[in-house]
Amino acid sequence: MLTCKQVSKALAEQDYQDMPFFKRLGLRMHVAICIVCKGYNGNVMLFQDMARAFRRYEESPPNKVPAPEKARTKWTETIKAAKQHSE
Amino acid sequence: MKKQSKLANPPTPPQDWVALYGDYLYRYALMRLKDPVNAEDAVQETFLAGIKGLAQFDGRVDVKYWLRGILRNKIVDYIRKSVREHPVDNDEGRDIVDSFSFKMFGIAERTPKPWQFAPEREFEKGEFWEAFQKCLSKLSDTMRQAFVLKMVDGMDSESVCKALNIQPNNLWVLNHRARAQLKTCLESNWDREED
Numbered sequence: 001m002l003t004c005k006q007v008s009k010a011l012a013e014q015d016y017q018d019m020p021f022f023k024r025l026g027l028r029m030h031v032a033i034c035i036v037c038k039g040y041n042g043n044v045m046l047f048q049d050m051a052r053a054f055r056r057y058e059e060s061p062p063n064k065v066p067a068p069e070k071a072r073t074k075w076t077e078t079i080k081a082a083k084q085h086s087e
Numbered sequence: 088m089k090k091q092s093k094l095a096n097p098p099t100p101p102q103d104w105v106a107l108y109g110d111y112l113y114r115y116a117l118m119r120l121k122d123p124v125n126a127e128d129a130v131q132e133t134f135l136a137g138i139k140g141l142a143q144f145d146g147r148v149d150v151k152y153w154l155r156g157i158l159r160n161k162i163v164d165y166i167r168k169s170v171r172e173h174p175v176d177n178d179e180g181r182d183i184v185d186s187f188s189f190k191m192f193g194i195a196e197r198t199p200k201p202w203q204f205a206p207e208r209e210f211e212k213g214e215f216w217e218a219f220q221k222c223l224s225k226l227s228d229t230m231r232q233a234f235v236l237k238m239v240d241g242m243d244s245e246s247v248c249k250a251l252n253i254q255p256n257n258l259w260v261l262n263h264r265a266r267a268q269l270k271t272c273l274e275s276n277w278d279r280e281e282d
Binding site for chain 2: 015072
């Protein structure tokens, strides 16, 4: 059986969804029934879910804010110059 | 170039990079560095490093993610530089680390206040993530960086500690505080009645 401290430590190190199956299972069972760390570690897991969902959102946000035109022009010129230089 | 055509993800020509990945990389950098000038420069350096390293591109991932990998290293460099100028106080949060709850159970408090709404129900809404990013930008720089590098980008603790020049306990305290402040901010800024 895992201790609260082991659960907290494991969650501080890694997203619970990335853990091996049995480790994740043991951890979830502990957090589901433990009166000491259920609230706290449950919230840590919720934030891991949130961070994961945010990564998905970041890949394709509905309102895509473009980079400033000035920056795009500068990048285009830099790439052109670098390409010419390397050829 | 014959060899490259067999790659799972063939490289795209650099002259197309701005159109294909410019906005994505810029948003990625801006969210992490907050400063538009630094974000712009980091993307510029990424493109240059990409052109230089294109011969080593192995096609295992899409060029987009290959460039993002380069950008992430650049971002960490920027963070390292800013930390050198404004070092983090490693004694901050000592009270939490010395507390009975932390020593015994590895937690900061036994009964944190429950959420006023269920965030997981809002994950599909774009507006929620806009509020989330707004709240994130209100955190102190180190707190934001600790949270983003560790939680969002999934970097291992050792690398995050090295980048921020902090102790592992300090990283824990920063993430604990980031979570608490994000929760408070989201609770007061996210209007559930919208739907």
